[in-house]
Amino acid sequence: MKTIVISLLKGGVGKTFFATHLAWYLAEQAGRRVAFLDLDPQGSSTRRLAKERTGLFSADLFDPDEKLVLEDAPGITVFGADPRLQMVKAAQDVHDFIVRFRGLSAHFDYCVIDTGPKWDELT
Ligand SMILES: Nc1ncnc2c1ncn2[C@@H]1O[C@H](COP(=O)(O)OP(=O)(O)O)[C@@H](O)[C@H]1O
Ligand SMILES: [Mg+2]
Structure with missing residues (x-):
């Protein structure tokens, strides 16, 4: 799974676009099986990709x-943002994410990650 993270510590510069x-x-x-992870609690990409899986x-x-x-389905599978993302604050959360994230590679060819404008545990 090839992973591409879109990150810049500024809002309104076209990350989500x-x-x-x-x-x-x-x-x-x-x-092609594409995973899309929305790691911005604002959820703009989740709304933009509402017509995808x-x-x-x-x-x-x-x-x-x-x-x-997880199914092995072609097209975009969205891992959407929800208010729980705002609770991600601990180093342990990041560790748990990394372990789980590795499991995605068996199911997807690509992973695109959108991030928020802050440098925090989510990013
Ligand atoms: N290349 C582009 N051409 C035209 N409009 C764009 C382009 N990139 C972003 N925009 C517009 O600029 C605004 C902010 O972009 P967005 O992707 O939401 O920024 P970010 O995710 O970095 O906060 C949106 O209204 C978006 O549609
Ligand atoms: Mg954005």
Whole structure:
């Protein structure tokens, strides 16, 4: 799984614009499985990608107890933002995320990650 993170510590500079269009571009090739992780609590990409496969949440990747059912489906699968992202503050959350994130590679060819404008544990 090739992962591309869109990050810049400033708002309104086109991160979400670029991340969403990159995901659409990558998914144009038939059969490609693209994961999209919205790590911005503002959730702009989640709203922009509302017509894609939704129902998963990026906050679940920070929670080892949360059940995660992944299908190997072509197209974009959105891990959407929800208010729980604002609770991600501890180094342990980051560790839990990294462990869970590795598990995505068996199910996706690409992973695009949109981030918020802050330098914090989420980013
Ligand atoms: N390359 C671009 N061309 C035209 N409009 C753009 C471009 N990149 C961003 N925008 C617009 O600028 C605004 C801010 O972009 P956005 O992607 O939400 O920024 P960020 O995610 O960095 O906060 C949005 O209204 C978006 O549609
Ligand atoms: Mg944004």
